[in-house]
Amino acid sequence: MLRRNFRLHRGLLAQCCQSVRSFSLTSCRRDILDVSALPGRVQPKYKESSASSLLSLHWPEPPRNILIIPKLHAPKVTASALTFANHIHSEYPNLNLVFERRIATAIHGSLPFPIYASDPSQFPDKVDLVTTLGGDGTILRAASLFSLHASVPPILSFSMGSLGFLGEWKFEEFKRAWREVYMSGSHIATSDLQGPHTQVATNGRPDADEGRLHNSWEGLRGKSMGLTRSSKILLRHRLKVGIYDAAGININEQLIPAPATEPQHPTTQTTNSLDHARGDETLAGSRPFHAVNELVIHRGPNPHLAIIDVYVNNHFLTEAVADGILVSTPTGSTAYSLSAGGSIMHPLVKTLLITPICARSLSFRPLGLPLNTKVVLKLSEKNRGRELEVSIDGKRRAAVTVGMEIRVEGETVGRTSSGGWAGGVPSVIRSPIKGDGERDGIAEDDDGWVGGLIGLLKFNYPFGEGQ
Secondary structure, three states: OHHHHHHHHHHHHHHHHHHHHHHHHOOOOOOEEEHHHOOOOOOOEEEEEOOEEEEEEEOOOOOOEEEEEEOOOOHHHHHHHHHHHHHHHHHOOOOEEEEEHHHHHHHHHHOOOOEEEEOHHHHHHHOOEEEEEEOHHHHHHHHHOOOOOOOOOOEEEEEOOOOOOOOOEOHHHHHHHHHHHHHOOOOOOOOOOOOOOEOOOOOOOOOOOOOOOOHHHOOOEOOOOOOOOOOEEEEEOOEEEEEEOOOOOEOHHHHOOHHHOOOOOOOOOOOOHHHHHHOOOOOOOOOOEEEOOEEEEEOOOOOOOEEEEEEEOOEEEEEEEEOEEEEEOOHHHHOHHHHOOOOOOOOOOOEEEEEEEOOOOOOOOOEEEEOOOOEEEEEOHHHOOOOEEEEEOOEEEEEEOOOOEEEEEEOOOEEOOOOOEEOOEEEEEOOOOOOOOOOOOOOHHHHHHHHHHHHOOOOOOOOOOOO
16 A cells, blocks of 8 residues: 555656656747837938939937738748848847737747737837838738828838739848838948948938937948938828718728727827818818728629719719729829729829729720819719728728718828928838949839839730740
8 A cells, every 4th residue: 555655656746747847848938919018109200302202211219119011821921021020130139020910929939039919009109110021912901000090100011922013122132121221310321231240430420400329220230331321212192081971971980990990098199280281171070091002982793883973172073884983092003093994103193093994985084183182972873772882902991872972182291390291101112232233314213113114014015926
């Protein structure tokens, strides 16, 4: 009996030791931390240049909270996102990497450091810079996280999708691209990270309003490329969209999915003082949706043509009988609008486009209007109760019925009373380097856009056996 009890106690002791040993050897689980614990957003400055119509990015202090958005359901892109995250963490340890919650849950076990996640409602107050890895759809997904806000963080995009007309950088360039964006306006020259050189103080004369070098930028490695180097920014125009019911009440807030609603606390983000100064009455009463590409109202699964009354600046323009109507930005002119027969517009042109989708009348041609034009699309009573669908940047937002209307106008992009810039989506433009080849007189502003037309859209591409 005593021997059996001894064997029993020894077995229990062994199990206990094994459990303790197993626990002690297990690596610490990296938690997914909440974004609410992060410091507030750093607002960059954008400066004009006489040599370019693009803006220059200047950080008043180093960005801290970086939102990384990879393409969904793409294992190769996810692997690249992990490579990018590991590089940022090892070379810039003071940065906080933020992911959408579903992405963070899937990848945090593959990263040896903690990451941050939350519902998108907290991103506008916390995220300093957005990095996308994917195609144009990934960029639109990133921009949609700020669709109810006038201020959007700069977006650094790596083209890893099927088309990538909006993507500026190749992923192989991620070290140079990241360093240029991070160091932009820091008084430390951007550089090639391949060398082990230590950054030294320079004798350049900083601008009067930029102050001294922030401590977080000191001691970073790299070869000097000149103090005047900064990332170029293209502010892409957006549309402001309001959806109104038959009683004239704005129902935008009712169309937002629950996770995307704004938190019920005061926001610290900068408002667009240009809009407040103008007293925007068209979209008053509720915050507008913002669209980077287009607003679409279409017949959906209904086999009958949609009948839509179109008003421009409160004047009746036409009764559109078509599969639908597109109102797009210059950026969206190379998307759905182009497939529907619309014109291609340079992204710096201040305009909005009205493009019919399969109109019954061949005389209904696409229109280009000034950016500040107020367009109203109202469902005609001739639709006989049929619902039409409204989509913004490819996301279905509402089903509208007779008496409802959609009010659209271009978002104002320009200087605020504080001297900063408001409106638009700040897109980081790839800077050319030596070895890119001859530019043949193409302006720096147009380099990526013209290259996209030729290389991706095959603009005026010759055909025939002799070509």
